[in-house]
Amino acid sequence: MSAVTGIENISTILVIGAGTMGRQIAMSAALAGYSTIIQDISADGLTAARTELEGWAASRVAKGKLEQGVADAALEKLGYSTDLDTAAATADFVIEAATERLDIKTSIFEKLGVLAPAHAILATNSSTLGSSKVADATGRPAQVCNMHFFNPALVMKCVEVVRHEATSDSTVETTMELARRLGKEPVLINREVPGFIANRLMGAIQREALFLADQGIASIEDIDTTARTALGHPMGPFALMDMVGLDVIDFIAQATHAETGADEDAPNPRVASLVAEGKLGRKSGVGFYDYSNQ
Numbered sequence: 001m002s003a004v005t006g007i008e009n010i011s012t013i014l015v016i017g018a019g020t021m022g023r024q025i026a027m028s029a030a031l032a033g034y035s036t037i038i039q040d041i042s043a044d045g046l047t048a049a050r051t052e053l054e055g056w057a058a059s060r061v062a063k064g065k066l067e068q069g070v071a072d073a074a075l076e077k078l079g080y081s082t083d084l085d086t087a088a089a090t091a092d093f094v095i096e097a098a099t100e101r102l103d104i105k106t107s108i109f110e111k112l113g114v115l116a117p118a119h120a121i122l123a124t125n126s127s128t129l130g131s132s133k134v135a136d137a138t139g140r141p142a143q144v145c146n147m148h149f150f151n152p153a154l155v156m157k158c159v160e161v162v163r164h165e166a167t168s169d170s171t172v173e174t175t176m177e178l179a180r181r182l183g184k185e186p187v188l189i190n191r192e193v194p195g196f197i198a199n200r201l202m203g204a205i206q207r208e209a210l211f212l213a214d215q216g217i218a219s220i221e222d223i224d225t226t227a228r229t230a231l232g233h234p235m236g237p238f239a240l241m242d243m244v245g246l247d248v249i250d251f252i253a254q255a256t257h258a259e260t261g262a263d264e265d266a267p268n269p270r271v272a273s274l275v276a277e278g279k280l281g282r283k284s285g286v287g288f289y290d291y292s293n294q
């Protein structure tokens, strides 16, 4: 039997990592009324997170999309800390969104197993590491799962909840319900699989798009146009890869290939050579498309 907490007993959420994902996950939790602590080893990272979230709230209020009182209440619910020991001791639910490295995550989960209250659920936002890799380090594997948000986490509705073999039903139920209370539409993945659902679907489309382009069957522009005009996608696969970052696309392919060893998961040479040339997509000004004049 797991001693996991039910949704009604969750009042304090700890988000570990104040980067791209962590800060917006934390704001989603604060907006839902939870006392939320963002913990990061970098004080500068915490300051940057605070500045971005205060700016985000002010701009939403200015556009009439968020009431001033709601924004103020959420910002008041947010605490910032470099001290994991103190932060973890009060957490009912932990969402780890630190740097994507197994050694870092293992050490965090090991500490959480000791520091967090016995009832606390310990979730990871990792895109490529299944929670089974860190579950045993906690001493409470039944209370560990992936809770995978999408970027930008304040906007995207999907949260993939991934259970590993030992994750308890109550951990899954509480995590799914928490996601709903954060205004998300969670989906459940019953078994760990590289890429979960969304990145697998995206990977399949990208693979086919790259195949068509590599074979000279159609231009990247026409493939993107087809995805938009025939399939109703908001943007084509090449534009999307440029937006995500070609280094990220290549990293995900490498991680997936390392895990599955399947030929179809091998990193694409065209993407790898663009990355080697520093052409990373929108963020570097050039990727499949040229953004230097935008």
Ligand SMILES: NC(=O)c1ccc[n+]([C@@H]2O[C@H](COP(=O)([O-])OP(=O)(O)OC[C@H]3O[C@@H](n4cnc5c(N)ncnc54)[C@H](O)[C@@H]3O)[C@@H](O)[C@H]2O)c1
Binding pocket: 016, 017, 018, 019, 020, 021, 022, 039, 040, 041, 042, 045, 096, 097, 098, 099, 100, 104, 108, 125, 126, 127, 128, 148, 149, 150, 151
């Ligand atoms: N960026 C995305 O689009 C995206 C989407 C979904 C999930 N994810 C996942 O979210 C996680 C974070 O990604 P990100 O893009 O926000 O990364 P990021 O590089 O923007 O932020 C990572 C943060 O973790 C902090 N950190 C590093 N070691 C730490 C430690 N020991 N304790 C506390 N904080 C620590 C860093 O200082 C940094 O602020 C990763 O697991 C990634 O797979 C990322």
